[in-house]
Amino acid sequence: MGFRAQKITDRVYWVGAIDWTVRDFHGYSTERGTTYNAYLILADKVTLIDTVKAPFKAELLERIASVIAPQKIDYIISNHAEMDHSGALPQIIAEVKPEKVFASVIGAKALQEHFHFGQRLVPVQDGDTLSLGNLNLRFMETRMLHWPDSMVTYLVEDGLLFSQDGFGMHLASGERFADEIDDKILYHQAAKYYANILLPYSPLVLKLLARIDEAGLQIKFIAPDHGPIWRTNVGQVLNWYQRWAEQHPEPKVLIIYDTMWQSTDLLARAIADGVRDEGLTVRVMHLRANDRSDVMTEVLSAGAVVVGSPTLNNNVFPTVADMLTYMKGLKPQNKIGAVFGSYGWSGEAVKVITEELKAIGMDVPFEPFKVKYVPDQPAIAEAVRFGIEIGRLLKERLQKWMKR
Ligand code: FEO
Numbered sequence: 200m201g202f203r204a205q206k207i208t209d210r211v212y213w214v215g216a217i218d219w220t221v222r223d224f225h226g227y228s229t230e231r232g233t234t235y236n237a238y239l240i241l242a243d244k245v246t247l248i249d250t251v252k253a254p255f256k257a258e259l260l261e262r263i264a265s266v267i268a269p270q271k272i273d274y275i276i277s278n279h280a281e282m283d284h285s286g287a288l289p290q291i292i293a294e295v296k297p298e299k300v301f302a303s304v305i306g307a308k309a310l311q312e313h314f315h316f317g318q319r320l321v322p323v324q325d326g327d328t329l330s331l332g333n334l335n336l337r338f339m340e341t342r343m344l345h346w347p348d349s350m351v352t353y354l355v356e357d358g359l360l361f362s363q364d365g366f367g368m369h370l371a372s373g374e375r376f377a378d379e380i381d382d383k384i385l386y387h388q389a390a391k392y393y394a395n396i397l398l399p400y401s402p403l404v405l406k407l408l409a410r411i412d413e414a415g416l417q418i419k420f421i422a423p424d425h426g427p428i429w430r431t432n433v434g435q436v437l438n439w440y441q442r443w444a445e446q447h448p449e450p451k452v453l454i455i456y457d458t459m460w461q462s463t464d465l466l467a468r469a470i471a472d473g474v475r476d477e478g479l480t481v482r483v484m485h486l487r488a489n490d491r492s493d494v495m496t497e498v499l500s501a502g503a504v505v506v507g508s509p510t511l512n513n514n515v516f517p518t519v520a521d522m523l524t525y526m527k528g529l530k531p532q533n534k535i536g537a538v539f540g541s542y543g544w545s546g547e548a549v550k551v552i553t554e555e556l557k558a559i560g561m562d563v564p565f566e567p568f569k570v571k572y573v574p575d576q577p578a579i580a581e582a583v584r585f586g587i588e589i590g591r592l593l594k595e596r597l598q599k600w601m602k603r
Contacts, residue, residue: 201261204239205375207420207428208357212239214262216255219371227395228490231388232371235283236424238361239263240354243332244273248352248361249424253286260294269295277302278363280309280348284424289314301329303340306348341365341407343400358419366436367423368392377427388426389436393443394499395492399530404444408437446532448502450597451480452589455494456507457487457516462541462573463507466582470505470539473586479593486518491525498526502593503535506556510540510548523555535596536561537589539568539582564592
């Protein structure tokens with residue numbers, strides 16, 4: 200007995216692969232592994248939705264074969280050209296010889312540019328429908344969510360949305376359905392995925408949610424390309440996306456920093472005490488003890504982001520530069536920014552960080568807090584006050600936000 204398919208509805212099966220061991224997904228830390236989901240629809244025209252990362256091709260084929268001979272597949276639909284979902288596509292096409300392979304217009308071009316395989320692909324447009332004989336699919340382009348080629352596919356009769364990366368998470372599990380998994384794990388991993396993949400496209404996420412609403416789709420299942428399938432209370436994940444896309448600031452201050460001789464570390468901890476005195480949640484993340492993708496998960500909901508660095512060779516510490524570059528690309532909005540650090544003689548780091556936070560779009564209302572060499576007790580007290588001021592300002596801003 201080989202790998203088995205798992206039934207989702209009477210005619211839809213999960214036939215993907217579980218990657219229990221991956222810990223670095225193109226720079227995103229996947230501490231719980233991931234799944235590459237593919238789905239088989241047993242319609243008159245047997246249809247495969249997406250494939251898997253190339254090394255998992257055999258697992259995909261075995262799961263399909265547990266339900267139907269792979270050569271009976273008539274159609275393949277590629278919702279997204281990124282190689283965690285298309286890597287196995289050329290070999291699957293070669294072995295299955297489907298009648299047609301569908302992708303969005305941009306997707307068809309992107310797949311050619313990846314695989315240079317000369318395969319004739321059928322481009323589909325936003326709103327197009329495809330008859331599978333007894334069932335019907337409807338395509339919806341989701342450009343830049345999160346690639347230009349991205350689209351989702353809706354199985355009308357089952358109310359099932361194949362949502363590619365959207366509403367997914369990196370989470371390897373024996374359970375295939377979200378309702379079988381602890382809510383806290385789901386929330387954390389879905390938030391991490393959103394913060395690191397979809398955050399810069401939040402305005403498009405809001406438009407997509409509005410489109411789903413306006414179209415009156417009766418979504419009963421959301422089947423993403425990573426992580427568990429949503430089959431009960433799909434509104435829960437839709438609500439999470441609405442909130443993340445609106446970028447609601449929360450009463451939380453995130454302090455991220457690196458340190459050379461523990462001066463910046465002392466300041467970070469003192470600032471955290473000040474924030475806590477104001478009754479706010481505080482997170483302190485040393486950049487060599489935390490992966491940048493975990494830092495971004497906290498950035499997603501933080502109302503204030505406080506960044507600290509010693510000055511090294513007239514610049515910021517390299518890990519701080521790395522984090523600022525990463526954060527800038529992900530475009531978090533609605534944050535207060537604040538800056539601190541230690542220095543020996545020139546002290547440029549705080550200026551560099553201030554400019555970067557402003558370039559991200561943060562409001563940076565305070566003068567940077569900087570200390571020469573090692574903070575003494577008055578400097579520590581000043582750092583605590585800095586934390587209190589940040590906390591107070593955030594509370595004021597949150598009150599205004601609530602009144603909007
Ligand atoms: Fe999971 Fe954008 O690929």
